[in-house]
Amino acid sequence: MKRKEFLAGMKAGMPVCVGYFSVSFGFGAMAIAQGLTIWQAILISASNLTSAGQFAGLTVIAAGAAILEMILTQVVINSRYALMSLALGQRLGQNVGTLKRLAVAFFNTDEVFALGMSRGKNLTPAFFVGAGTVAAIGWTSGTALGAVAGSLLPVSVRMALGVMLYGMFIAIVVPQTREEKPILISVILALIFSCLFTWVPYLNQVSGGLAIVICTVLAAALCAALFPVHDEEVAQ
Amino acid sequence: MIYIYILVMAVTTYLIRALPLTIFKKPIKNRFLKSFLHYVPTACLTAMTFPAILYATEHMISGALGLAVAVALSLWKKSLIVVAVASCATVFIAEYLIRLL
Numbered sequence: 049m050k051r052k053e054f055l056a057g058m059k060a061g062m063p064v065c066v067g068y069f070s071v072s073f074g075f076g077a078m079a080i081a082q083g084l085t086i087w088q089a090i091l092i093s094a095s096n097l098t099s100a101g102q103f104a105g106l107t108v109i110a111a112g113a114a115i116l117e118m119i120l121t122q123v124v125i126n127s128r129y130a131l132m133s134l135a136l137g138q139r140l141g142q143n144v145g146t147l148k149r150l151a152v153a154f155f156n157t158d159e160v161f162a163l164g165m166s167r168g169k170n171l172t173p174a175f176f177v178g179a180g181t182v183a184a185i186g187w188t189s190g191t192a193l194g195a196v197a198g199s200l201l202p203v204s205v206r207m208a209l210g211v212m213l214y215g216m217f218i219a220i221v222v223p224q225t226r227e228e229k230p231i232l233i234s235v236i237l238a239l240i241f242s243c244l245f246t247w248v249p250y251l252n253q254v255s256g257g258l259a260i261v262i263c264t265v266l267a268a269a270l271c272a273a274l275f276p277v278h279d280e281e282v283a284q
Numbered sequence: 285m286i287y288i289y290i291l292v293m294a295v296t297t298y299l300i301r302a303l304p305l306t307i308f309k310k311p312i313k314n315r316f317l318k319s320f321l322h323y324v325p326t327a328c329l330t331a332m333t334f335p336a337i338l339y340a341t342e343h344m345i346s347g348a349l350g351l352a353v354a355v356a357l358s359l360w361k362k363s364l365i366v367v368a369v370a371s372c373a374t375v376f377i378a379e380y381l382i383r384l385l
Contacts, residue, residue, distance in 0.1 A: 060364075062365070063364060063365045063368050063369075067368070084286065088286055088287075088290065091287075091290055092290055092293070092294075095290065095293075095294035096293060096294050096297050097297075098297055101293070101297055102293075105289070105293045108289065109286060109289045109290075115288065115289070115292055118289055118292050118293055118296070119292060119296050122293055122296040122297050122300070123296060123300065126296075126297050126300045126301075127300065128328060129297075129300050129301045130300050130301070130303070130304050131304075131324055131328065132301075132324070132325075132328065133300075133301050133302070133303075133304040133305040134304040134305075134308060134321060134324075135321045135324045135325060136305060137304060137305040137306075137308050137309065138308070138311065138312060138318075138321055141311070142309060142310060142311060146306055146309075149302075149305045149306050149309075150302055150305075150306065152305060153298065153301040153302035153305045153306070154298060154301065154302075156301045156305075158328075158329075158332060161325070162325070162329055163364075165325045166364075203342075204342075204376065204379050204380070205376070207340065207341055207342060207375070207379065208341075208372050208373070208375045208376035208379065209372060211337065211340055211341065211347065211350045211371055211372050211375045212368045212369070212371070212372045213368075214333050214336070214337040214340065214350070214351070214354070214371070215350065215354045215367050215368035215369075215370070215371035215372060216364055216367070216368045217329045217330075217332065217333045218333060218351070218354040218355055218358055218367060218371070219354065219357070219358045219362070219363070219364045219367035219368065220326075220329060220364070221326050221329050221330055221333075221358075222354075222355055222358035222359055223358055223359075223361060224326055225326070226359070230323070231323070231326050234323040234326055234327045234330075235326050235327065235330045237327070238326075238327040238328070238330035238331045239330055239331075239334055241331065242330065242331040242334055242335065243334070243335055246335050247335075259331075260328065260331045260332055263327070263331035264324060264327045264328040264331055267323065267327035267330075267331070268320050268321075268322075268323035268324045268327045268328075269320055271319070271323040271327075272316050272317075272319035272320040272322070272323060273316070275319070276315050276316065276319045277315075277318060277319045277322050
């Protein structure tokens with residue numbers, strides 16, 4: 049792992065760290081409310097590093113449901129990571145070995161993935177792991193503090209901090225829509241599908257994680273059919 | 285028992301992330317699949333952001349304002365952290381003003 053790349057990743061990961069801290073604070077507080085110990089809450093965050101998956105997992109634990117239900121819940125909610133990992137693997141290129149890939153995989157969250165992809169062809173495993181490490185520190189320490197303090201920060205501050213992650217996504221997506229027309233169209237399509245899955249009856253019964261997968265697949269597949277990329281355009 | 289749940293949860297999540305990364309090492313040749321993966325990141329981030337951002341705040345209007353500020357600043361090519369902090373601040377101020385009214 050190149051040190052300079054790792055440090056660059058850590059620096060880029062700072063806003064994610066802050067954003068995660070506030071979200072996981074809520075998770076920590078909620079885990080305690082559901083009857084888990086502080087250490088169990090911390091262990092979940094340190095070993096999972098997912099937001100929606102953990103919140104759903106907490107519900108499964110609290111309900112004392114079957115282990116199979118835990119597996120199914122995680123597969124459905126986290127299936128978008130499979131898509132992201134596939135895209136990430138292509139971006140990293142053939143020369144990156146299995147061990148580095150296994151390390152990268154652990155840190156593949158929505159936000160760290162977004163940061164990594166924003167680096168384009170210059171993405172290195174060291175950068176990714178650097179950004180992921182900072183994010184994981186924010187996520188785990190936020191959980192710890194949330195579990196200990198319940199609700200130290202006023203709700204208004206926590207809520208505003210939660211928007212930080214969305215702000216980051218927007219900052220990554222919008223500039224790309226200006227450079228490539230098909231990207232703009234993929235964004236508009238995803239936007240439409242996502243609204244349908246939120247507001248149309250029956251469709252809005254689909255769980256959030258699965259809905260994201262469906263929206264992504266539909267939008268990306270349509271654009272791939274309409275605007276196939278040329279070899280030189282595709283970042284390896 | 286809780287620890288078994290946690291273990292299963294962690295292993296399942298990790299496998300979902302690790303398998304696609306380690307199995308498909310070689311560059312994908314299929315043009316459709318390549319194009320598909322080219323469009324995945326922005327489509328996915330978009331689907332996660334909207335309309336979720338409207339429900340992340342107490343009042344929808346403050347989420348919408350945060351979104352508008354973030355889009356405007358991104359069009360203006362401001363850095364990640366500037367955009368993120370500005371949309372945060374917008375939401376905080378908007379929520380504060382709504383409570384005053």
